[in-house]
Amino acid sequence: MDRQGNAPPDDIPLVLARDGQHGPVVHAANRAARLAGIMAGSRVVDMRALCPDLQVAYADQAGDRAALDRLVLWARRWCPWNVRDGDDGLILDTTGSDHLLGGEAAMLVEMETQLSLLGLTSRLAVAPTWGAAWALARHGPVRAICGAEDLAMKLGALPVTGLRLDPATVLLLRRLGLKTIGAVMDVPRLSLTRRFAKAALPANPLLRLDQVLGKLAEPVSSIDPAPRLIVQTRLAEPIFDPTPYLPALCADLCDQLQQAGQGCRRLHLTIYRTDGDISHLSVAMSALSRDPVHLNGLFRDKLDRINPGYGFDLIALEAADLGGVKTVQSNLDGGSDDDLELAHLLDRLAARFGDRAVTRPVLRASHIPERAEMRLPVLADAPALMPVPASERPIRLLDQPEEVRVLYAVPEGPPAQFVWRRQTHRVTRYAGPERIAPEWWRDRPGTRLRDYFKVEDQMGRRLWLYREGLHSDGRGGDPRWFVHGMFA
Amino acid sequence: MALLHMQKTLQGYPPQPGLSCFTLSEVFVETVADAAALGFALARLPCGQRPVLWVQDRVSRKESGYPCIAGIGPLRPIIMVNVTRAADVLWTMEDGLRCRSLGGVIGEIWGDPAVLDFTATKRLALRSEAAGVPCWLIRRLAHPNLSAARDRWRIGARPSAPHPHDSQSPGAPRWAVELFRSRHAKPGQWVASYDRTADRVDLVAAVSDRTLDAGDGPAGQRAAG
Numbered sequence: 001m002d003r004q005g006n007a008p009p010d011d012i013p014l015v016l017a018r019d020g021q022h023g024p025v026v027h028a029a030n031r032a033a034r035l036a037g038i039m040a041g042s043r044v045v046d047m048r049a050l051c052p053d054l055q056v057a058y059a060d061q062a063g064d065r066a067a068l069d070r071l072v073l074w075a076r077r078w079c080p081w082n083v084r085d086g087d088d089g090l091i092l093d094t095t096g097s098d099h100l101l102g103g104e105a106a107m108l109v110e111m112e113t114q115l116s117l118l119g120l121t122s123r124l125a126v127a128p129t130w131g132a133a134w135a136l137a138r139h140g141p142v143r144a145i146c147g148a149e150d151l152a153m154k155l156g157a158l159p160v161t162g163l164r165l166d167p168a169t170v171l172l173l174r175r176l177g178l179k180t181i182g183a184v185m186d187v188p189r190l191s192l193t194r195r196f197a198k199a200a201l202p203a204n205p206l207l208r209l210d211q212v213l214g215k216l217a218e219p220v221s222s223i224d225p226a227p228r229l230i231v232q233t234r235l236a237e238p239i240f241d242p243t244p245y246l247p248a249l250c251a252d253l254c255d256q257l258q259q260a261g262q263g264c265r266r267l268h269l270t271i272y273r274t275d276g277d278i279s280h281l282s283v284a285m286s287a288l289s290r291d292p293v294h295l296n297g298l299f300r301d302k303l304d305r306i307n308p309g310y311g312f313d314l315i316a317l318e319a320a321d322l323g324g325v326k327t328v329q330s331n332l333d334g335g336s337d338d339d340l341e342l343a344h345l346l347d348r349l350a351a352r353f354g355d356r357a358v359t360r361p362v363l364r365a366s367h368i369p370e371r372a373e374m375r376l377p378v379l380a381d382a383p384a385l386m387p388v389p390a391s392e393r394p395i396r397l398l399d400q401p402e403e404v405r406v407l408y409a410v411p412e413g414p415p416a417q418f419v420w421r422r423q424t425h426r427v428t429r430y431a432g433p434e435r436i437a438p439e440w441w442r443d444r445p446g447t448r449l450r451d452y453f454k455v456e457d458q459m460g461r462r463l464w465l466y467r468e469g470l471h472s473d474g475r476g477g478d479p480r481w482f483v484h485g486m487f488a
Numbered sequence: 489m490a491l492l493h494m495q496k497t498l499q500g501y502p503p504q505p506g507l508s509c510f511t512l513s514e515v516f517v518e519t520v521a522d523a524a525a526l527g528f529a530l531a532r533l534p535c536g537q538r539p540v541l542w543v544q545d546r547v548s549r550k551e552s553g554y555p556c557i558a559g560i561g562p563l564r565p566i567i568m569v570n571v572t573r574a575a576d577v578l579w580t581m582e583d584g585l586r587c588r589s590l591g592g593v594i595g596e597i598w599g600d601p602a603v604l605d606f607t608a609t610k611r612l613a614l615r616s617e618a619a620g621v622p623c624w625l626i627r628r629l630a631h632p633n634l635s636a637a638r639d640r641w642r643i644g645a646r647p648s649a650p651h652p653h654d655s656q657s658p659g660a661p662r663w664a665v666e667l668f669r670s671r672h673a674k675p676g677q678w679v680a681s682y683d684r685t686a687d688r689v690d691l692v693a694a695v696s697d698r699t700l701d702a703g704d705g706p707a708g709q710r711a712a713g
Contacts, residue, residue, distance in 0.1 A: 022574070173705050329588030342539070347588040349569060349580060359568045361557050378567060393559035394551065395521045395530070423523070430649065456658040460647040461522055485556060488527025488661045488682065 013051055016059035017044050022059050027059040061087070072223065073278050074173065077112060079313055080230075083221045089137070091130055093220045098126075100201075108143045110321070118276040127151070131212035135162030135181070148214070155212060156182025163208040173205060186210060221403045229256050229319040237273045238311025239426060243303055249317040250292040257319060263288030264319035265379075267295060271306060272314035278308045283351050286379045287343035294344055309415070346378045355379065363388065367436050369484065391434055394464045394485030401482035404465070414453050415476040418465070420483050425457035433467075448475050454487060462487035512613035512623045514637035518644030521552055521630050524663040525643040528667045529594060529624040530560060531682055531689045538591030539565040541584040546572045547598040548628060574601035578608050585615035585623060599669065600633060610636035632668070640669040651680055660684065665691065 008014055013033035015026040019152060024044040047055050054416040072084050072119040079097035082090060087431060094107065101107040108124045115122040125136035125144040132151055136144040139158045146154045155162070158181050160173045178184050183194075184205055192206045201207050210216035231252040233245050245267075265288055276335040349358045359375035364384035366372045372389065404420040414430040432453035448469030456462050464485035471477055511531075515525045533540065535556040542555060555565060569580050574597050581595045593616070608665060609625070611634050616623040625637065632640060644664045651659035663680045667673060669682060 022516035216643075232665070339589065341587045342589045345590075347582060348583060353569065353571055353576070353580075357570050359570075361566055363557060363562055363570055365690075369556070369558070373556065375568070387568075388562055389558055394523065394556055395526055395559040396554070397552040397556040399550065422693065427660045429656055431651075431654065454649060454658065457562075458647040459519075460662070461519065461524075462648065462658055462661065463521075485553065487523055487559070487658075488523050488530075 006213060010053065012055060013053065014055045014057065015044065015047065017056050019060065026055070027061070052475075070277055074272060074276055078107065081220060083220050083222050083303050083420075085130075087132065088129075089135065090178075092219055093222075094126065102143050105143070105174075108145070110183045112143070113388060117274070129212055129214045130218045131208060132214075136166055136213065138162060146215065151213060152182075152185065156180060156185060160184060160205070163205055163212065164202070164203060166202045167412075169203045169205065170225065181209070181212070193238065213297075220240065221452045224243050228322065229253065229262075230316055231256065231259065232314060232316040235313045235315070238313050240308040240311055241303070242269070242271060242306075242312075242315050245315055246299055246317075247292070247296050249315065250296040253317050253319055254290045254292040254295065257290040257322075260322075260484040261324060262319075262322045263325035265289075265307075265321035266319070267298070268318045269306075270316045270318065271308065272316070273309040273312045275309050277309060279308070279312075284321075284355070284379050285343070285344045286350070287340070289343070289347075290325060291344075293345070298347055301352055307314050316460070350377075350379055361485060362386070366439065368439060369393065369436075371396075371439075392487075394454075394462075394487045396486040398484060401466070401484045404481050404483055406465075406467075406481040412451075415455065415465060415481065418481065420463075425455075425461070425463070427455045428458055430455045434484060436466075446475050452484070499605045510532070510616060510620045510622045512616050512625065512636070512637040512639040513641060514609070514627060514635055515641045515643055516630060516632060517626065518642065518664075522645055524645040524661070525626055525641075526555070526594075526664055527682060528641070528643050528665065528680065529546045529626065530564075531687065533564070533592040533622060535687070536591055537563065537565070538589060539567050540591050541567050541569065541580070541593045542571045542637070543577045543580045543584075543595045545573065545574055545596065545598055546570070546578050546627075548596040552569060552628060555630060560576045574598070575603045578603060578612070581612060581616060581623065581625075585612065585619050585621055588619050588621065589685075590621050594622060594626065595624070596628070597630070598628050599629050604677075606636055612636075613638055617685050621628075630683070632677040637669075638671045638675070639667060642668055646679060 010030065011032050011199045013030065013036050015029045015033050015038060016027045019025075020043065022043065026038060026040050026042055026047060029039060033047075033051065033054065036054075038051060038054070039121040052102060065084075068087070068090070070082050072082055072090060074167040075092055078101065079094045079205065081093040082114075085091045094104070098104045099106045101110055101258070104126045111124055112122055123137045123142070124131050125140055125146070127136050127146040127396035128148045128151060132146060132155060134144055135295055136156050140146075140154070144154070150202065160178060160181060161170055162181055165173070173184065174177075174362075178187065183454040189206070194283060196204045196206055201379050206275050207216060213216045231249050233249060236247075263284050267283050267285075271279050273279065275304050281299070281302055285298070289295065294485040346358065355377050358378050360378050361373050361375050364372055364374040365386060367389070378468045402420065404418040409413045414432065416428055417424060417426050419425075433451035434453075436450045436452060438449060450466040450468055452464060452466045454462060455465055457462055457488045463483055465481060465483055465486065467479045467481050469479040471479060498642045501534060512527075515529060540709075544554065554568070560566070571577055571580060577595050577597055581593050583589055584593045599639045612623055612625070643666070646662045646664045648658040648662050649660040651657045661682050663682070664677070665680045667675045669675060680689050680691050682689050
C-alpha cells in the first residue's frame with residue numbers, strides 16, 4: 001500500500017520486513033523479489049544472500065490494518081455488510097446486492113476496477129461460504145464465481161493451504177500425502193475426527209472443511225449494524241462540495257421515512273472519497289422529524305467541516321434513531337405547532353453551536369449550590385421536576401466562587417466589611433448563616449463546611465458569601481471567604 | 489405608573505392591543521456584578537410555563553455568573569445557550585425570536601461590540617414585535633449608543649425593604665429603575681420594589697431615605713428609638 005507515491009519500480013526486488021525471533025523476517029515481497037525466489041516468512045539475511053541487490057523496508061503493520069479497516073467502510077458502497085478478514089482480506093456479504101450492480105460477474109469487474117483506481121491489486125471471488133471465498137480468491141481462477149451446487153467440485157482441485165490452516169497442520173497434511181482439498185474430502189470422516197478431535201479450529205482440517213462446505217455456520221459480523229434507511233447519489237465525476245445535492249437527498253430520505261411512517265432523530269452524511277477514504281458528518285434532532293427543509297437546514301454551516309480530500313463520487317445520507325411518527329394535521333387557522341417550532345429551534349441551535357453549548361438546566365437533589373443544578377443536553381428528554389430548596393437562593397451564581405478579604409467582628413459571625421474585585425463593600429444588613437455540610441460520600445476527606453450569608457452592602461447590592469470551614473475544625477488554617485452569587 | 493403597564497396577564501398577551509409590551513428592551517447595568525437588572529427583566533416576563541431562551545457570551549458568564557434556577561424557580565424552564573462572540577449571541581436571539589412558543593428571550597452582551605449596532609437592534613425589535621415574544625438585552629460595561637430598542641432602562645440595586653420579621657436581614661429587593669428612552673411611555677425614574685411571592689413589581693417615585701448619618705447607630709436601635 002504505497003500511498004506516498006514513492007513506490008520503487010517493479011523490476012527492483014523489494015521486501016517489507018518485520019521483526020522475527022532471530023532477526024528481521026520477510027513480511028511481504030514484490031513481484032521481482034518473488035521471481036528471485038524470495039518467500040514470505042524467511043529471514044532477511046538469508047534472502048540477501050540469495051539476492052544481493054535486495055532492498056528492504058520495514059512494514060507498517062498497524063497502519064496497514066487501519067487502512068484495511070477504512071477500506072471496509074469504503075466497501076460499503078457495494079453492500080452494507082462487510083468485515084475485515086485477517087490482515088489482507090475483506091469479506092463482503094453480497095447477498096441481495098449483486099443484482100444492483102448487474103449480476104455477480106459485473107459486480108466483480110466493478111469492484112476490481114474501483115480498487116485498481118485506488119492503486120490496489122485485488123483478487124476476488126464469489127462463493128456461498130466465507131471459507132470457500134477465501135480459498136477461491138487466493139488459489140482459484142481470476143474472478144471465480146462459485147455456486148452452492150458446484151462447491152465441492154471447484155474446491156476439490158485447490159491446494160490444502162486454501163483451508164485456512166496453520167503452517168504446522170498444512171505440513172502434516174502434505175506429509176500424509178493430502179495435497180488438495182479434494183484429497184482431504186475423500187478421507188473418511190471418522191479417520192479425520194479420530195486424528196484431529198482435540199485440535200483447535202486453525203489446526204483442525206475437519207472443522208475448516210465443514211466451514212468451507214457450509215456445514216458449520218460462519219456468520220459475517222459486520223462492525224456496526226447495517227443502516228436501515230439510506231439514500232445515495234452517485235456522481236459522474238469527483239466533486240468537492242455536497243451542498244447542491246443535499247436538498248434532493250433530504251427529500252428522498254423524507255419520502256422513504258414518510259412511507260415507513262417514521263421520523264428520525266439523527267442523520268449521518270457519509271461521503272465516499274476517491275482516495276479510498278470516507279468522511280462523516282452527523283446532526284441530531286430533539287424531536288422525531290421528517291421535514292426535508294428542516295433537515296437540510298441543519299447541515300447548513302457544517303458542510304465546510306468535512307474533508308473532501310481529492311473529491312468524492314458518492315454521497316450517502318442515512319437516517320438513524322428512528323421512531324414512529326403519525327401524520328400531523330396542520331392547524332386549520334394557519335397557526336403553527338408550538339412544540340414543533342421549539343424543537344426545530346433547538347435543533348438549529350445545537351447544530352450550529354454544538355451539543356454542549358445549548359443546555360437545559362434542571363434541579364438535582366443536592367445541597368451544594370453548584371451541584372444542585374445539572375445541565376442536560378436539550379436534545380435529550382426533559383426529566384421530572386425536582387423540589388426547590390426551601391431557603392432563598394440567589395438568581396446568579398458565579399462559575400468559580402471568588403475569594404474575598406474580609407473583616408469580621410466575631411470569627412464565626414457575619415462579615416463587617418469585605419474587599420471583592422478591588423472594591424470595598426461595607427455590610428449593612430445580613431441574613432444567615434446557613435450551614436451546608438460537605439457531601440461525605442462524594443467529597444474528598446478534609447473538605448470544609450460552608451456557612452452562607454446573604455449580605456447587603458452600602459450600595460444595596462445583595463451578595464451571597466460563604467466562609468469555608470471554622471477556626472477550630474482542624475482542617476487547615478484560617479477559614480477563607482468567597483463570594484458565590486448575587487441576589488436580585 | 490399607568491404608563492408603564494406593569495400588570496401581567498396569565499396568557500401573556502399585552503394588556504392593551506395598541507401598546508405592545510412585547511418588544512425589545514435594553515437594560516444597562518449599573519455595576520457588573522449586579523443581578524438587579526435580571527430580577528427586573530425576569531419579573532417583567534409574562535407568566536406561564538413557556539421556556540425562556542437565555543443567551544450569554546463568554547465574558548458575561550465569566551464575570552457575572554450564570555442564572556441559577558434554584559433562585560429563579562423551576563416554573564420557568566430555561567434553555568441556556570453559551571456562546572463566545574457577541575455576533576453569535578445576536579444570531580441566537582434572532583433565531584429564537586422566530587419561535588412563537590418561547591416565553592421570552594434574554595441576551596447578555598459584554599461591552600460595546602461593533603456588531604451590536606442600530607441595524608442589529610432594529611432587527612431584534614421588529615422580530616420580537618412580529619413574534620409577540622419579549623426580548624431583553626442586558627448590557628454590561630456598555631455605553632448607551634444608538635439603538636432601536638423601544639425601551640431603554642438603566643437599573644441598579646438599592647437597599648432593600650425592611651424585613652417584616654428580622655430587622656437585621658435584607659427584605660424584599662428594591663431597584664433604582666430609570667427609563668431614559670422609550671417609544672411608548674414617558675421617561676422617568678422610579679424605585680421598584682419586588683414582591684417575590686406575588687411576582688409583582690411596584691413602582692414608587694424616586695424619593696429615597698436620607699443616607700445614614702454617622703451617629704445613627706445600628707438598625708435595631710433606630711427601630712426602637
